[in-house]
Amino acid sequence: MKLIELTEVSKIYDETIVPVRAVDNVNLQIDKGEFTAIVGPSGSGKTTLLNLIGGLDKPTAGKIFVDGTDISTYKEDELINFRLHHIGFVFQAYNLIPVFTAKENVEFIMLLQNISRDEREKRAIDFLDAVGLKDRINNFPTELSGGQQQRVAVARALASTPSFVLADEPTANLDSVSAESLLDLMEELNFKHNMTFIFSTHDEKVIRRAHRIIQLRDGKIEKDITSKSNYPINS
Amino acid sequence: MITYIKLAWRNLWRNKKRTFISAASVFFAVILSLIMRSMQKGYYDYMIDSSVRLYTGHIQVHGKDFWEKRSLEESMYYDEALIQRLKENKNIFEIIPRLETYSLISFGKVSKVVQVNGISPEVENNITRLKEKIVEGSYLEDNSEGILIAEGLSKLIGVDIGDSVVLYGQGLHGITAAAVVPVIGIVKFAIPDQNKSFTYLSLRYSQELFSAYDRITSLSILLNDADKIESTKSSLKNYFDDSHEIMDWAELSPELVQSIQIDNASGIIMLGILYVVIAFGIFGTIVMMTAERIKEFGILISIGMKKRKLALVTTLETIFVSFIGVAAGALISIPILLYLEKHPIPLTGETADAILAWGFDPIIPFAFYPGMYFAQMWTVLAIAFVSALYPINFIRKLKPSTALRG
Numbered sequence: 001m002k003l004i005e006l007t008e009v010s011k012i013y014d015e016t017i018v019p020v021r022a023v024d025n026v027n028l029q030i031d032k033g034e035f036t037a038i039v040g041p042s043g044s045g046k047t048t049l050l051n052l053i054g055g056l057d058k059p060t061a062g063k064i065f066v067d068g069t070d071i072s073t074y075k076e077d078e079l080i081n082f083r084l085h086h087i088g089f090v091f092q093a094y095n096l097i098p099v100f101t102a103k104e105n106v107e108f109i110m111l112l113q114n115i116s117r118d119e120r121e122k123r124a125i126d127f128l129d130a131v132g133l134k135d136r137i138n139n140f141p142t143e144l145s146g147g148q149q150q151r152v153a154v155a156r157a158l159a160s161t162p163s164f165v166l167a168d169e170p171t172a173n174l175d176s177v178s179a180e181s182l183l184d185l186m187e188e189l190n191f192k193h194n195m196t197f198i199f200s201t202h203d204e205k206v207i208r209r210a211h212r213i214i215q216l217r218d219g220k221i222e223k224d225i226t227s228k229s230n231y232p233i234n235s
Numbered sequence: 236m237i238t239y240i241k242l243a244w245r246n247l248w249r250n251k252k253r254t255f256i257s258a259a260s261v262f263f264a265v266i267l268s269l270i271m272r273s274m275q276k277g278y279y280d281y282m283i284d285s286s287v288r289l290y291t292g293h294i295q296v297h298g299k300d301f302w303e304k305r306s307l308e309e310s311m312y313y314d315e316a317l318i319q320r321l322k323e324n325k326n327i328f329e330i331i332p333r334l335e336t337y338s339l340i341s342f343g344k345v346s347k348v349v350q351v352n353g354i355s356p357e358v359e360n361n362i363t364r365l366k367e368k369i370v371e372g373s374y375l376e377d378n379s380e381g382i383l384i385a386e387g388l389s390k391l392i393g394v395d396i397g398d399s400v401v402l403y404g405q406g407l408h409g410i411t412a413a414a415v416v417p418v419i420g421i422v423k424f425a426i427p428d429q430n431k432s433f434t435y436l437s438l439r440y441s442q443e444l445f446s447a448y449d450r451i452t453s454l455s456i457l458l459n460d461a462d463k464i465e466s467t468k469s470s471l472k473n474y475f476d477d478s479h480e481i482m483d484w485a486e487l488s489p490e491l492v493q494s495i496q497i498d499n500a501s502g503i504i505m506l507g508i509l510y511v512v513i514a515f516g517i518f519g520t521i522v523m524m525t526a527e528r529i530k531e532f533g534i535l536i537s538i539g540m541k542k543r544k545l546a547l548v549t550t551l552e553t554i555f556v557s558f559i560g561v562a563a564g565a566l567i568s569i570p571i572l573l574y575l576e577k578h579p580i581p582l583t584g585e586t587a588d589a590i591l592a593w594g595f596d597p598i599i600p601f602a603f604y605p606g607m608y609f610a611q612m613w614t615v616l617a618i619a620f621v622s623a624l625y626p627i628n629f630i631r632k633l634k635p636s637t638a639l640r641g
Contacts, residue, residue: 048636051636051639054537056537056635056636056639057634057635057636076542077541080536080539080540080541080542081539081541083537083538083539084538084539084540085539089534089537089538091534091537091639095534097242097531097535098249098531099242099245099246099248099249100242100245104238108238109538109539111238112538112539112540112541112544113539156538160538160539168639
């Protein structure tokens, strides 16, 4: 089932003396349940492409459809609202609100969605339980390891019941054990709940597990490799 | 809303040292400005109180043109029954009748023009403490037919207790007013002009001498609550017709009002400087808090937090840090100001002598009134709101994709 579709999308940064074509006429389709990694060397346009898909940036040209809706024409407030209800984000670092506990961090996104307090609390505990942190719900981010913080970030991303999760270098700051553990979790969520994950990454561990690898170079898709055998069984 | 308040409050304590320094800058500025305002207000109140007690009263009633002409022809009828009726007004503390005129005083070969004040001895003393200024001889009584002479004047004309002076002047309707009057007391005034020209007679005797029977030139009225001066003035209009003039102390002493206004203006400039210090303290914190959290703002906007909600959080942070400083400053200043109000700072040396020469006590008085706290709070909060515009504007222009790069 088609979840995301990019049609002739370009993003040109013209604030510099020489305009930079960060994403150059990209056509791309991502289906529901994919576990996709966008890879490429630095400056290839990975993060820009991820930002465009996530509604964090607007394309200079082309259209971006998510669940059949063209988000490239959305105004700023509409995009914020769209992100809140459709996209879960996991960032590289400084991901959590440092003054909130794990539970409060997960609850916060549901508060933004105007979900009732009781429901927020119940779901926050459930999601933290699902990422294996039920006994750390009242810990602040500084009291958690890097891996645990990223698990909280995943729980927060899922708590908003998004259409897909965008993860920008989620393992970059983690040791290999924590990185593998986080990927196990994400893979499991993808497998069990058909949650779509889109990564931007350099990390071999992520690339190895991805079912589809989109390789960028100079803002263009250089390769698009799909490994069917890795697809979740219910996709 | 509670979550946003919680978020803002906790954000404040992410860097305790910085928050403490910012709040401390507000705290010290508030304390300093409160003490400064208290001192200024205390000084003004003291000046006004001294001035009204010494001479004018809070309100003065006199004949329509008396204030301009200073003539007995503009005197008014002294109605004791009316005085009693006026005293029923709860805001009226005391009513002081006076008959003021000018006369020639002679002793031996020396003559001089003096101001003759016909007073009700007991009432006058209750308010001006004239009796305490007696340096020789005795004070007047209601039926006295003697005269009190200012100390400087007594030296000028060479008169002493027991001597008699000649008063020669003009009474009501041009009738000659002349008498030989024994000097029964010498009073010393700190103000040189008064000390060289003031004399006092009992009201009854002065009325007789100047043929102004049952007449006075002014009624000075002291109030319990000087803030209700306008309403009291209005109510007095019901008792006096158009042949009278009712003036308040500000109209009677415009030079005092002017000197207070000038001093107040310089005080406001000083306060302004203090507020600039506060503003920079708060603004510095806000700029730092904003600059170090660009990526965090980016993440919050990315996950779906609306910019106006984020702006609300940063505004709350600004208000909190300001409020901590204001509240601490206000609380700590209460006992300090209450103490200073009860125990004015005494002055010594030449400064004290100079102040004494003007007839005032050599002290730095302080005032304590809730209004100055409100003014401080609103001003600092206004500064906080203005400072909060910086992060609001910053967030408004923030692009999440750029902010995420830090």
